[in-house]
Structures are given as C-alpha cells and as structure tokens.
Amino acid sequence: MKLRRLNRQGIKKFEEYLDRLRNPGQKQEPLPLRLLDDPETSEALPWDVELEQKNFQNRYELGRYLVPLLEQCDQRKINFDQGLWTWLALFFFDQLCPEGPDGKRKPDANENYILNPDRRRQYRHAVRTTFLFVREYGEDVFFMFCSPAHKRGQITEDISARQYFLGCRGVIEAAGHLYYDPLRNSPKRGAAAKYRSGTVRRFGIVLKQFERTYDLFSLSRQQVLELLPREFDRFRVEEEMKEEEKKRPPSSFLGRIFRRRTSVTG
Amino acid sequence: MKVQRRFNYTGRGKIKKSDVDIALVEQPGMPPKFEASLRLSGLGLPGNAPVFIEAYQSEIIERFECGTVENPRLPGDTTLWSLDDTRPVRFRVKVADPSGDNGRLLAAAFSITPHGDEPGEEGRESLVTVRTADLGNTPYKLEIPDSGMIQLTANSRIPYAKDRLVQDPVFQSLVFPAIIRGVLYRILLWEDGDACDEDTDEESWQCRWLNFAKRLRGDDSEPDRQNIDAIDSWIEDVVRAFSETHRITDRLVEKLGGGQ
Known part of the structure; x- marks a missing residue:
C-alpha cells in the first residue's frame, strides 16, 4: 500500500476506535484499515513510498524496515507530521497491538499510536520514536527496541523521554554498553527496574545532574562511562570492572570484601 | 520536598546574560530562527574553545555549533525546526574544553530568554x-x-x-x-x-x-x-x-x- 497520511477525520476515527477497544462491554471490531486509503480520511503524500505488511520480531526490525523507505521523504517535513505517523501506526497496528488469547486487543495510551501534537509527548509514539533512533544509531539501539513489537519497554521510555539524548551519541552507546546483554540478546536483568541504583532510570537522572558541568553532546561513550558513579558498577562489563579494580586498589580487608560483592553484574 | 543535587566540581565559569544577546526572528511559513551576538572575549577562556548555542523547550534541544571564543559565528541556518513555535523557547550558551579529553564545560549561561519574549514596560x-x-x-x-x-x-x-x-x-x-x-x-x-x-x-x-x-x-x-x-x-x-x-x-x- 502506498504511504499516505490520515487527515483530521481519519485521526478522529482512529482515536474513537482505540477508545472503543478499551470499553470492556464493547464487541471487538475489525481494524479500520479502510481509513488508510479512503479519501475521506486520508491524503496523498508527495513521495512514492510503498509499504508491505511484514512480521517483525521486534520494534528494531520495524525501524530497520522503515528507515530506507522513508529516506526519500523530506525528513524535516515528516518529522512532526501527525497524520503520517498516525497512519503508520494504524498500518502496523496488528503488530503494535495484536489480539490476545481472548481475541481482544488491549491498546496502550492513544499517544503511542496517534502522534501527540504536544512535542514534549511525541517521544511516546511507537513508530516515530523507533524510526528516529534506528535511523540515527542503527544496531547500537537494538537494546532499546529488542522487545516484541507490541511492547514498549521501560528502557525505551527512560531514554527516549529525554528527547535530546537522540543527539548524544556517547550517551546512547554508553547505555547500550551498560544495559544490553549480547549473550541473551536482550536487556540485562534489572536494567529497567524502577527503584534500584544503576538502572536506566537512574542513568537519565544522573546524567541530567552533569549537564551543567559537562557537554553531554560531545562526550564519547568512554567519557560517559567514566563519569558515572559506582552505583552503575553492577552493569558494567566484567572486563571493564577488572580494569577499574586495578585502578582502585582496596585499602582494607573490608574494602576488598565490599568490592568483591559489588563486582557482580546483571 | 524534591531535592536536586547539582555538581559543579569542575569549576565551570558563568557567562553573564548581559554578555549574550539572542533574538527570535519570525519567518513567514516557517519556524522562527534566532540571531545572536556573544561577548566572550573578556572571560579568560581559551580562544579555540568551541561555542555552542542550544535552543530548548523542556527535554527538546536544538543545538548549534557557533565557532570558537575568539571567532564566534552562527551557522548559516538557525531555524528552530524541532521546537514548537507556540511555546516559549529558551537558550543556553556553552563553551566547552577544547582539548576534547574530558567533555567539560568551561563556561555557560542557562535559561536565556530571547528578546521580545520577556521584559515588560x-x-x-x-x-x-x-x-x-x-x-x-x-x-x-x-x-x-x-x-x-x-x-x-x-x-x-x-x-x-x-x-x-x-x-x-x-x-x-x-x-x-x-x-x-x-x-x-x-x-x-x-x-x-x-x-x-x-x-x-x-x-x-x-x-x-x-x-x-x-x-x-x-x-x-x-x-x-x-x-x-x-x-x-x-x-x-x-x-x-x-x-x-x-x-x-x-x-x-x-x-x-x-x-x-
């Protein structure tokens, strides 16, 4: 199907559909895919982009699929185009919000599918955020989008909420280094926990505190990692921990015991 | 009560707002752009230290490379493509360590309001x-x-x-x-x-x-x-x-x- 954008009417109807899905007494209805090419609810775009329905293992694959296709579009024009991104979310809705074992779809908040006009909330859009990060960083952001396509994930939330992180290569690479487990091909256990030290949430909070004294945009991955305090040690790669240990010889028996305990990662 | 710690162990200097003039300029049919003049020469900063201007709204930042302390210059396009032109925009000016070894800021000014947006009568x-x-x-x-x-x-x-x-x-x-x-x-x-x-x-x-x-x-x-x-x-x-x-x-x- 050729890429289009939903107009105001189309967005409204999609929104109404999402709201009906959440009504427990409501019968599940088929996806309103007719909105995608009905001239009453959609508009043509100046670029000729053909899309196919594909089965994506995760959002990263969705991003990889879209990046070359949308390259031909004027990136400035599509960046904040509510109709376009909402159209894409509807097109891929079966993957972003599949039917459960009970045959029902349980959508997340509407702004995951309908691009919020408030730019401060646009990071929540499932397709747009994935596209922007994958376009910029490729496989370096696999750790953010490696969950199944219908799952947003706390790591995505915590990193993309600070929208300027998109422009901080060292920060993104450091996050991947800390929180991605290449052996399991998934985020490290505990990385997304909300109230523990060293997690992705804390990563964003701690870096914000350094903003007044460091230029986050120009830091390399290594510089970011060196800035982070010891609470992040449990996510550092083991080789790196050994290097750190060599630089900080323990001064006491208790110091050696403590350091041995905190060197466990994951 | 929320407590936010701020670290300034690096001795980062302060750029006074009086050393910075930034104004938003409307562009018909497009987002606004900004113009700026910076007076950084009397601050004791290395001449080759890079200068950046960041326009921001909450967590959205649009960043511009603006030459060096001894040769500040705006890029050709200072249009604020990423920001919402119906909401207030603020600016920061940053001077970074030219060595590139540590990413430190040598001096900065935060929360600068562009002309036309703030002072009353x-x-x-x-x-x-x-x-x-x-x-x-x-x-x-x-x-x-x-x-x-x-x-x-x-x-x-x-x-x-x-x-x-x-x-x-x-x-x-x-x-x-x-x-x-x-x-x-x-x-x-x-x-x-x-x-x-x-x-x-x-x-x-x-x-x-x-x-x-x-x-x-x-x-x-x-x-x-x-x-x-x-x-x-x-x-x-x-x-x-x-x-x-x-x-x-x-x-x-x-x-x-x-x-x-």
Missing part, C-alpha cells in the same frame, strides 16, 4: 507570557516549563482573547486567582527548595514568582513546605493581597452592574 519583567491558539473547548491553559517563563495560552476562538485577559474584569476574576494558586502550589509542592539559590539561575521563574508573592504579602517568609495547611494559608494570603491590590471583585461587580 519600564524594565519590569513579566511573570507570564500570553499567547493565543485554538484550544477547542478549553478556554485557556497554563504551561509551566522546567525553566523559562510560564505561558498562558488563551483560546483564539474567544474574540479578542488576549485583550480580554489584559482588560476584561470578568476574565481576570476567573483566570488570575487560579493562575496564582496553580503556579504557587507547583513551586511550593514540587519545585526545588533552593529555587533562588546561587548556583541556580537567580532569574528563574520560580524565584521571580516567589519574590512577587512575598511583595504582595509584604513579608519575606515562606511557608513550611512539609505542612500543607501552611502552604494553603500562605497562598490564599497571596491571592487575597493580589485581589485587594487590583480590586478584582470590585471591578467585576462594576462591570456586571453596568449590564454589559
């Missing part, structure tokens, strides 16, 4: 910027940013919405006390306890609002932020003082009695 600073936009059926909305100016958006579907806010007693009686309460509750219950601290921008909107409230109350004290009753009482004193000073209800009654 006779040097008084506004506490709120006012704009209009189509808000559907919502008469107005108040946006409280992380830094910069509070923005009041009046619904453009209301005829002469902006003028009514400034002049119409009916509007003012409905809107102003609510704004004052909303902002002060936000500051006292959510914002940093050290809103006017030396390491914070002393012209932060939190600081200006607190000073405004204290002037109205005629008292420099602040309420105990752990005591909600004390906060309620303090804020109501501010609303009462504001309403007395500007005869909010008197003017409303006069307007309504006039049959208009």
Whole structure:
C-alpha cells in the first residue's frame, strides 16, 4: 500500500476506535484499515513510498524496515507530521497491538499510536520514536527496541523521554554498553527496574545532574562511562570492572570484601 | 520536598546574560530562527574553545555549533525546526574544553530568554507570557516549563482573547486567582527548595514568582513546605493581597452592574 497520511477525520476515527477497544462491554471490531486509503480520511503524500505488511520480531526490525523507505521523504517535513505517523501506526497496528488469547486487543495510551501534537509527548509514539533512533544509531539501539513489537519497554521510555539524548551519541552507546546483554540478546536483568541504583532510570537522572558541568553532546561513550558513579558498577562489563579494580586498589580487608560483592553484574 | 543535587566540581565559569544577546526572528511559513551576538572575549577562556548555542523547550534541544571564543559565528541556518513555535523557547550558551579529553564545560549561561519574549514596560519583567491558539473547548491553559517563563495560552476562538485577559474584569476574576494558586502550589509542592539559590539561575521563574508573592504579602517568609495547611494559608494570603491590590471583585461587580 502506498504511504499516505490520515487527515483530521481519519485521526478522529482512529482515536474513537482505540477508545472503543478499551470499553470492556464493547464487541471487538475489525481494524479500520479502510481509513488508510479512503479519501475521506486520508491524503496523498508527495513521495512514492510503498509499504508491505511484514512480521517483525521486534520494534528494531520495524525501524530497520522503515528507515530506507522513508529516506526519500523530506525528513524535516515528516518529522512532526501527525497524520503520517498516525497512519503508520494504524498500518502496523496488528503488530503494535495484536489480539490476545481472548481475541481482544488491549491498546496502550492513544499517544503511542496517534502522534501527540504536544512535542514534549511525541517521544511516546511507537513508530516515530523507533524510526528516529534506528535511523540515527542503527544496531547500537537494538537494546532499546529488542522487545516484541507490541511492547514498549521501560528502557525505551527512560531514554527516549529525554528527547535530546537522540543527539548524544556517547550517551546512547554508553547505555547500550551498560544495559544490553549480547549473550541473551536482550536487556540485562534489572536494567529497567524502577527503584534500584544503576538502572536506566537512574542513568537519565544522573546524567541530567552533569549537564551543567559537562557537554553531554560531545562526550564519547568512554567519557560517559567514566563519569558515572559506582552505583552503575553492577552493569558494567566484567572486563571493564577488572580494569577499574586495578585502578582502585582496596585499602582494607573490608574494602576488598565490599568490592568483591559489588563486582557482580546483571 | 524534591531535592536536586547539582555538581559543579569542575569549576565551570558563568557567562553573564548581559554578555549574550539572542533574538527570535519570525519567518513567514516557517519556524522562527534566532540571531545572536556573544561577548566572550573578556572571560579568560581559551580562544579555540568551541561555542555552542542550544535552543530548548523542556527535554527538546536544538543545538548549534557557533565557532570558537575568539571567532564566534552562527551557522548559516538557525531555524528552530524541532521546537514548537507556540511555546516559549529558551537558550543556553556553552563553551566547552577544547582539548576534547574530558567533555567539560568551561563556561555557560542557562535559561536565556530571547528578546521580545520577556521584559515588560519600564524594565519590569513579566511573570507570564500570553499567547493565543485554538484550544477547542478549553478556554485557556497554563504551561509551566522546567525553566523559562510560564505561558498562558488563551483560546483564539474567544474574540479578542488576549485583550480580554489584559482588560476584561470578568476574565481576570476567573483566570488570575487560579493562575496564582496553580503556579504557587507547583513551586511550593514540587519545585526545588533552593529555587533562588546561587548556583541556580537567580532569574528563574520560580524565584521571580516567589519574590512577587512575598511583595504582595509584604513579608519575606515562606511557608513550611512539609505542612500543607501552611502552604494553603500562605497562598490564599497571596491571592487575597493580589485581589485587594487590583480590586478584582470590585471591578467585576462594576462591570456586571453596568449590564454589559
């Protein structure tokens, strides 16, 4: 199907559909895919982009699929185009919000599918955020989008909420280094926990505190990692921990015991 | 009470706002761009230190490379493509360590308001910027940013919405006390306890609002932020003082009695 954008009417109807899905007494209805090419609810775009329905293992694959296709579009024009991104979310809705074992779809908040006009909330859009990060960083952001396509994930939330992180290569690479487990091909256990030290949430909070004294945009991955305090040690790669240990010889028996305990990662 | 620690172990210097002039320039059919002039030569900074200007709204930042301390220059395109042109924009100026070894900032200025957006008449600073936009059926909305100016958006579907806010007693009686309460509750219950601290921008909107409230109350004290009753009482004193000073209800009654 050729890429289009939903107009105001189309967005409204999609929104109404999402709201009906959440009504427990409501019968599940088929996806309103007719909105995608009905001239009453959609508009043509100046670029000729053909899309196919594909089965994506995760959002990263969705991003990889879209990046070359949308390259031909004027990136400035599509960046904040509510109709376009909402159209894409509807097109891929079966993957972003599949039917459960009970045959029902349980959508997340509407702004995951309908691009919020408030730019401060646009990071929540499932397709747009994935596209922007994958376009910029490729496989370096696999750790953010490696969950199944219908799952947003706390790591995505915590990193993309600070929208300027998109422009901080060292920060993104450091996050991947800390929180991605290449052996399991998934985020490290505990990385997304909300109230523990060293997690992705804390990563964003701690870096914000350094903003007044460091230029986050120009830091390399290594510089970011060196800035982070010891609470992040449990996510550092083991080789790196050994290097750190060599630089900080323990001064006491208790110091050696403590350091041995905190060197466990994951 | 939320406590935010700030680290300045690197001895980062401060660029005064008087050393920076930034103005927004409208461009028909496009987002605005900015123009800037920087006076960094007397700050003792290395001449080859790179300079950056960042335009921001909350967590959205648009960053521009602006030459060096000895040779500052704006890039060819300073259009703010990523920012929402219906909301206030603020700027930061940063000078980074030229060695590239550590990513440190040598000097910075934060929360710079571009010309045309802030100072009121006779040097008084506004506490709120006012704009209009189509808000559907919502008469107005108040946006409280992380830094910069509070923005009041009046619904453009209301005829002469902006003028009514400034002049119409009916509007003012409905809107102003609510704004004052909303902002002060936000500051006292959510914002940093050290809103006017030396390491914070002393012209932060939190600081200006607190000073405004204290002037109205005629008292420099602040309420105990752990005591909600004390906060309620303090804020109501501010609303009462504001309403007395500007005869909010008197003017409303006069307007309504006039049959208009």
